[in-house]
Amino acid sequence: MFKVLFQLKWFFKENWLSYLIACTSLIMASALTLIPPRILGNFVDAVYSPEFGMTLTQDKLVYYGVILIVTMILGYIVRYTWRYFLFGAGFKLEYIYRRRFYKHLLNMDTKFYETNMVGDLMAKATVDLNQLQFSASRGILMLLEATIYLASILAIMAFDINLTLTLLAIIPLPVVILVSRFIGKRLHRQVREEQDEFGVLNDLTLESVSGVRVVRAYTQEENDKKKLNTQEDIVFDKAIKVFSTHALFMITFRIVFASAYAISIIYGSKLIMDGVIATGDLLAFSMYLGMLGWPMMAFGQMVNILQRGSASYDRINTVFTSESEVVAGDQEVNQFENIKFNDYSFEYPLSEDVDIKNISFEITKGQTVGIVGKTGSGKSTIIKQLLRYYKYGEGDLTLNGTNIKDYDLKALRSLFGYVPQDHVLFSRTVEENIKMSAPESDGKNVERAIDAADFRKDIQFLNEGLETMAGEDGVMLSGGQKQRLQIARALLKKPEILILDDSLSAVDGETESTILENLRKERKGKTNIIIAHRLSAVIHADNIVVMDEGKIVDSGTHSELIEKDGWYASQYHIQQMEE
Numbered sequence: 001m002f003k004v005l006f007q008l009k010w011f012f013k014e015n016w017l018s019y020l021i022a023c024t025s026l027i028m029a030s031a032l033t034l035i036p037p038r039i040l041g042n043f044v045d046a047v048y049s050p051e052f053g054m055t056l057t058q059d060k061l062v063y064y065g066v067i068l069i070v071t072m073i074l075g076y077i078v079r080y081t082w083r084y085f086l087f088g089a090g091f092k093l094e095y096i097y098r099r100r101f102y103k104h105l106l107n108m109d110t111k112f113y114e115t116n117m118v119g120d121l122m123a124k125a126t127v128d129l130n131q132l133q134f135s136a137s138r139g140i141l142m143l144l145e146a147t148i149y150l151a152s153i154l155a156i157m158a159f160d161i162n163l164t165l166t167l168l169a170i171i172p173l174p175v176v177i178l179v180s181r182f183i184g185k186r187l188h189r190q191v192r193e194e195q196d197e198f199g200v201l202n203d204l205t206l207e208s209v210s211g212v213r214v215v216r217a218y219t220q221e222e223n224d225k226k227k228l229n230t231q232e233d234i235v236f237d238k239a240i241k242v243f244s245t246h247a248l249f250m251i252t253f254r255i256v257f258a259s260a261y262a263i264s265i266i267y268g269s270k271l272i273m274d275g276v277i278a279t280g281d282l283l284a285f286s287m288y289l290g291m292l293g294w295p296m297m298a299f300g301q302m303v304n305i306l307q308r309g310s311a312s313y314d315r316i317n318t319v320f321t322s323e324s325e326v327v328a329g330d331q332e333v334n335q336f337e338n339i340k341f342n343d344y345s346f347e348y349p350l351s352e353d354v355d356i357k358n359i360s361f362e363i364t365k366g367q368t369v370g371i372v373g374k375t376g377s378g379k380s381t382i383i384k385q386l387l388r389y390y391k392y393g394e395g396d397l398t399l400n401g402t403n404i405k406d407y408d409l410k411a412l413r414s415l416f417g418y419v420p421q422d423h424v425l426f427s428r429t430v431e432e433n434i435k436m437s438a439p440e441s442d443g444k445n446v447e448r449a450i451d452a453a454d455f456r457k458d459i460q461f462l463n464e465g466l467e468t469m470a471g472e473d474g475v476m477l478s479g480g481q482k483q484r485l486q487i488a489r490a491l492l493k494k495p496e497i498l499i500l501d502d503s504l505s506a507v508d509g510e511t512e513s514t515i516l517e518n519l520r521k522e523r524k525g526k527t528n529i530i531i532a533h534r535l536s537a538v539i540h541a542d543n544i545v546v547m548d549e550g551k552i553v554d555s556g557t558h559s560e561l562i563e564k565d566g567w568y569a570s571q572y573h574i575q576q577m578e579e
Contacts, residue, residue, distance in 0.1 A: 004135050004310040005143075011093050011136065018085045023144060025082035030149040032075045033291065034156055039064050041284030090137025094129050101125055101319065109324040110389040111349045116319075119203020120196075124319060128195065128312035135309025142302035150295035153288050161285045162268075162277055169264040169289060172256040176296060179252045187245050187304065192311040194238035199315075201231045249300045257293055264289050325349070325391035329406035336415055336496040336527060337400045339363040339386065346385060346393030356381050356550045358395070361543075363497075368528040370538025372568065373547030379531045380421065380501055381550075387413060417495030419503040423482040425474030430459075431466035433474075433485060437493035445492060452518040453488035454511055455481070479506035487515065497527045504537050512537060535572045544568070 005012075012019060043064055105121070158166040208215065208224055215224050268282040277285075340362045347354045356378040363369050371379045384390060385397060385404075392405045399407065417437065425433050434449065435441055446466075450456050458481050462468040474482045483506050490498055498519075504512045516537060519528065530538050538544050539558040546554040546561070546568050554566055561568040 002306060004132075004306055004313050005139070007310075007313055008093070008132075008136055011089075011096070015089050015092065018089045019140070022082045022086035022089065023140075025078040026086070026141065026144050027148055029075060029078045029082060030145070030152055032071050032078065034152060034288075035071045036068060037284045037287035037291070038156070038160065039067055040287070041278075041280035043280070044283050045278045045280035086141060087137045090133040093136045094133035097129050097132060097316070098125065101129065101316065104320060107324055108322065109326045109391070110384070111325060111391075112322055114350065116322075117199065117203040119201070119206045120199030121319070122206070123195065123199040123202045124312075124316050127198065128315050131305075131308045131312035132316070134305050135313075139302060139305045139309060142298040142305060145295045146299035146302050147295075149298075150292065153291055153295070157285060157288045161281050161288075162271060165264060165268055165271060165277075165285065168267050169260045171263070172259040173296070175256050176249075176253055176299065179249055183245050183249055183303070187242065188307045188311055190238065190242045190245060191308050192314065194235065194242050195311055195315060197231070197235045197238050201228075201235050204228055204231050246300070246304050249303065250297075253296055253300055257296060260292075261286075261289060326388050326409070327391065327405060328388065328409045328412075330408050331402065331406045332411045333400065333402075333407050333415065334411070335400075337365050340396070340398045341382075342396040342398070344385070344393060344395035344397050346381060346390070348381075348390065354550060356385075356393070359550075359552050361545055361552060361555060363527065363529065363543075365527055366525050367542045368523075368530065368540065370541035370544040371529065371531045371547060372533070372535060372538060372544060372571075373553075375533075377547040378550040379547050382547075383418075383499055383501055383529070383531065386497075386499075387416060387418065415496040417490035417493045417498045419483070419486045419490045419498075419500050421502050423474050423479070423486065425470050425477070425482060425485065427469065427471060429464075429467050430462065430470055430477075430485065433470050434466075434489050434492060437489045441492055446488075448522075449488040449492040452491050452515075452522045453484045454514045454518065455484040455488050458484070480508075480511070483507060484511075484515070491522060495526075497529065498523060499529045499531075500537075501531045502533060505533065509536065516540065535568070535575055 101124070154166060154170065157169075204227060208228060215221060264285060268277070268285060271277045272279060272282055341359050343358050343360055344356070345354055345358055346356045359378075359382070371382060373379055385393065388404065388409055397404045399412070404412065426436070431446065434446060438445070450459070459465050468476065470476055470485075474485070477485065483503050487500070487503060490500075504515065507515070512534070513536075520540065530541060532538050542557070543555060544558060544561060545552055546566070548567065554561060554564065554568060556564070562572065563569075
């Protein structure tokens with residue numbers, strides 16, 4: 001149960017002063033709450049005492065009133081203090097972990113995202129981090145309430161009123177401890193299962209929202225609803241089990257507490273009749289016994305909070321203990337001369353076969369290189385090696401004569417301007433999406449990139465021009481507009497190497513021709529890599545590499561490949577006839 005507190009001890013050490021102030025204030029607040037019952041008990045005895053009669057005077061009345069008012073004022077002050085420092089520390093922990101979590105996600109490789117659901121990661125970044133915050137704030141609160149506050153109440157009951165009465169009243173209390181030990185492990189397991197299933201539900205919801213147009217297009221609303229409802233039922237059942245287990249503790253607590261109350265009333269009445277204690281003492285004892293309810297409930301809540309926090313810590317820790325398989329060096333690079341693949345092979349982590357096999361070719365500065373081939377032939381896989389999305393394969397892959405894995409990842413990737421196959425746009429304005437590659441660019445450069453990508457003609461049809469919101473994943477734009485916006489983004493960076501990964505597939509032939517002509521002008525003397533299915537995109541390339549089943553089966557210029565009359569020539573003639 002207390003495992004999560006030991007796991008967070010580094011945080012408690014770093015913020016010891018905040019916790020010291022919070023705990024001291026909390027103890028003071030607890031002590032102040034013990035004063036009113038005793039004052040009221042004395043007041044009752046002063047009003048009526050079987051032995052001495054009326055003893056309440058005006059001075060005593062003022063005295064009791066002043067003590068109660070001062071106690072109330074001090075109580076407000078210390079309660080504000082402990083809340084500020086204790087809950088503030090909890091929010092600080094959540095802030096630290098959220099920043100670490102996000103930074104860790106940014107440093108993970110592609111394999112990590114292939115094996116972890118986005119919805120589950122979102123659940124960990126929200127629900128689980130929130131549970132950690134609860135453990136470091138409410139968990140500590142409940143711990144102190146269930147120990148120090150409880151002990152303080154019992155001490156004043158025993159030594160200020162009657163020890164025997166107190167011992168009899170607390171006889172049922174150990175049952176609470178035994179039950180909590182029994183349900184603690186069970187609750188931890190159930191909480192973990194509930195949070196795992198919630199992660200699955202989160203992922204399904206994300207898929208349904210992001211893919212709503214496809215769902216509607218295939219009239220699969222009902223099937224999608226059934227799938228979500230099924231998972232919701234699973235989460236609901238898990239949650240019910242958690243609350244049932246917690247309710248078991250609360251029911252036990254109430255039965256135990258009622259038993260303690262009955263014992264105190266029966267035996268306390270006997271002590272009054274025997275003249276051992278006064279009526280005011282039993283009143284004060286009853287109030288103290290009533291106050292025991294909260295620390296005992298706090299004990300149950302502490303069990304729940306700390307078990308949830310422990311389960312959440314374990315889930316979050318699975319992310320932090322995951323390490324990227326991409327091992328990078330620390331060498332800097334700021335210019336490009338050449339890239340060489342020499343007998344290089346690569347296999348995806350989840351693949352059962354080698355995806356690119358013993359490829360060898362070179363890309364030199366100023367060249368435009370085309371990479372073509374059938375679907376699944378390994379074209380995009382080559383690009384992913386250059387960008388180091390996966391761990392290094394076998395063979396040699398060098399940049400400027402140095403193995404590519406010796407370079408710092410940030411420095412290496414800064415050489416590239418990459419337009420991927422999939423549309424990657426953000427819920428920001430069109431201009432902000434373009435300027436993402438170079439946030440400090442001025443308006444003139446943005447306009448130039450827009451013209452080069454042939455995106456100018458589309459801006460006039462956008463409601464607010466460049467200030468138009470692109471929508472989530474560019475939902476407000478067409479496929480061709482998304483591609484051209486991404487090309488403008490890459491061009492704005494003015495990279496050493498521009499990569500177009502089948503990035504002209506959604507535009508018409510005339511627009512493609514315009515963009516390629518603009519690229520030849522804008523990118524003169526710069527290196528370009530163009531992956532395409534439509535061969536018209538690479539006919540002006542200095543070298544065209546033809547891929548098939550992960551191997552390079554041919555290479556050369558457009559005219560050379562046409563003369564060879566192989567796959568390239570056949571495919572080119574077919575596409576020309578189709579056009």
